[in-house]
Amino acid sequence: MLLAMLGTLGPFTVDTPLPAFGGIELGLHASKVQMQQTLSAYLFSFGLMSLFHGAISDSVGRRPMVLWGLGIFTFATVGCALSQNIGQLIFCRALQGLATGACIVIARAIPRDMYPAHDAQQVMSVVTLYFGVAAAFAPLIGGWLFVAWGWRSVFWFLTAYAAALWLANVRLLPETLHPSQRQTFDAANLLRGYWKLGRDPQFLLLAVAVGVPINGTFIYLMSAPVFLGLHLGLAPTQYFWFFTLTISGVMGGAWISGRLAGRIAPKRQIRLGFLIMIGASGVNLAANWLLQVQVVWAFLPLAVYCIGWGTMQPALTLLLLDLYPARRGMASSLQIFIGAMSNSLAAGVLAPLVMHSTALLATMSSAILGVSLAAWWLAHRRWPAIGRAVAPR
Numbered sequence: 572m573l574l575a576m577l578g579t580l581g582p583f584t585v586d587t588p589l590p591a592f593g594g595i596e597l598g599l600h601a602s603k604v605q606m607q608q609t610l611s612a613y614l615f616s617f618g619l620m621s622l623f624h625g626a627i628s629d630s631v632g633r634r635p636m637v638l639w640g641l642g643i644f645t646f647a648t649v650g651c652a653l654s655q656n657i658g659q660l661i662f663c664r665a666l667q668g669l670a671t672g673a674c675i676v677i678a679r680a681i682p683r684d685m686y687p688a689h690d691a692q693q694v695m696s697v698v699t700l701y702f703g704v705a706a707a708f709a710p711l712i713g714g715w716l717f718v719a720w721g722w723r724s725v726f727w728f729l730t731a732y733a734a735a736l737w738l739a740n741v742r743l744l745p746e747t748l749h750p751s752q753r754q755t756f757d758a759a760n761l762l763r764g765y766w767k768l769g770r771d772p773q774f775l776l777l778a779v780a781v782g783v784p785i786n787g788t789f790i791y792l793m794s795a796p797v798f799l800g801l802h803l804g805l806a807p808t809q810y811f812w813f814f815t816l817t818i819s820g821v822m823g824g825a826w827i828s829g830r831l832a833g834r835i836a837p838k839r840q841i842r843l844g845f846l847i848m849i850g851a852s853g854v855n856l857a858a859n860w861l862l863q864v865q866v867v868w869a870f871l872p873l874a875v876y877c878i879g880w881g882t883m884q885p886a887l888t889l890l891l892l893d894l895y896p897a898r899r900g901m902a903s904s905l906q907i908f909i910g911a912m913s914n915s916l917a918a919g920v921l922a923p924l925v926m927h928s929t930a931l932l933a934t935m936s937s938a939i940l941g942v943s944l945a946a947w948w949l950a951h952r953r954w955p956a957i958g959r960a961v962a963p964r
Contacts, residue, residue: 573744576736577637577678578698579705580644580671584613586709587729589795590810591722598722601657609657609664610793611919616668618911624676625904626761629754633677633684633900634746640673641737645730652726672907674736680903683892684747689833695885696829700822703881707818711811754898764901773954774894774902775909779946781887782910784848785880786917787936788817788873793918794926802929803866813870820874824881837886838951838958844883845944851875852937859933869929876936887947890958 588595592606628636647670650663682694716724754760768774791798791813799805799813824844831840855872862868891906892899917939925931950957 573740574678574681574694575698575701576739577674578702580674580733580736581617582702582706583709583729583732584667584671585610586706586792586814587713587716588722588725590710590714591717591725592796594717594722595660599654599657599660601660605657605661607919607923609661611915612661612665613668613671614911614915614918616665617672618668618908618915620669621672621676621911622904622908624673625680625900625902625907626764626898627900628673628677628680628748629764629898629900632746632748632753633681634740634744636673637677637740637744638737640670640677641733641740642670644670644674645733645737648726648730648733652723652730672904672911676903676907677900679888679907680892680899681747683889683896683899692832692837692885692889693829695888696825696832699825699828699881699885703818703822703825706821707815710814714811748900752897761901764898765905768895768898768902768905771894773950773957774891774905776946776950776953777887777891777894777957778906778909780943780950781884781891782906783913783946784940784943785884785910786913786921787848787852787939788877788880789914790917790922790925790935790939791817791873791932793922794932797926798929798932802864803869805866816870816874817877820877821881824878824883825885827878827882828885831882832886836959837890840886841883841947841958844879844881844886845947847879847882848876848940849879849944851879852940856933856937859930864929876940886958 588609595601595609596603596606624636624640644667647663647666650666651660654660654663678698679695682691682698685691686694712728713725716728754764795810795813799810805813824847828840851872855876858868858872888906892902895902921935921939925935
């Protein structure tokens with residue numbers, strides 16, 4: 572439960588302020604481009620610092636990194652709530668991003684510290700499930716808070732949530748990395764580790780395969796005011812349905828992953844996830860090019876796409892982490908770094924390029940899936956034994 576709650580910090584931080592963007596824009600006299608920069612600053616700093624959190628935890632332990640990360644995040648969120656201009660808000664959002672990765676990276680490394688592969692996949696599925704719950708309810712909570720008490724209340728809520736998480740982890744989180752498994756904490760050792768993982772094509776291909784495909788729906792999230800408000804004609808209070816359906820897909824896929832753990836080989840589970848995403852993406856692409864966009868069918872293919880991602884993500888993540896058992900923290904860091912950089916690219920570059928057209932949004936979504944699929948296919952061709960063994964129950 573602690574790991575699952577740590578995993579919710581990311582979606583809460585990204586999604587809760589979204590309904591308040593209009594209020595922040597007016598309150599701080601900011602432009603829409605500057606508001607987009609608050610997201611890009613968070614995502615970029617999150618990805619950059621995630622590169623180091625796991626590697627440092629391989630040396631100093633998991634628990635100190637989580638507690639320091641939560642402490643700095645709480646401080647940064649107070650800064651967001653007190654910001655008097657858009658520059659201060661962008662700076663504090665970037666500081667949030669620097670700290671958030673400590674929680675999310677380590678929440679993915681701890682299960683494999685403690686459990687065999689089958690049980691670790693079930694734990695990862697629960698973490699993914701709670702991620703989905705948080706992402707579904709975050710915009711609703713943000714909207715309620717904004718309407719009732721203004722945009723600053725959104726950040727005070729995040730402050731209280733982070734402080735409560737810090738207290739819970741102080742009391743309940745054990746240290747899961749045994750001293751005998753820790754790496755030497757020095758720059759040369761870290762650089763050797765990064766060099767080893769960063770030049771391993773198998774690791775890089777799997778990291779792209781697991782980290783990139785969620786952007787097939789993330790560009791819709793980042794385009795929400797235009798996609799939902801302009802193209803579909805929904806009021807901000809109705810955005811909740813889009814988040815609910817897509818995140819329900821993630822949760823459904825995570826449930827499927829947990830049920831399949833130890834029953835079928837990871838490779839078959841990953842293939843199933845990709846097949847679901849390919850089918851949903853194809854339907855979404857055809858519908859948006861051939862039909863007039865309507866709410867009735869616009870959300871369903873994206874929800875099914877998320878089922879596919881939730882089905883394959885826990886199994887593929889564990890395959891990636893098990894490539895380097897002695898450096899799982901560093902492997903988790905690099906994987907999340909690659910995913911976060913792709914998120915930042917999707918938010919800051921791809922979404923603004925295509926958000927004016929639903930057909931182009933669907934095309935970009937399919938292209939993103941194609942990148943991930945190509946990475947998995949290349950890894951499968953080069954190392955055909957990947958994921959063939961069923962983890963013992």
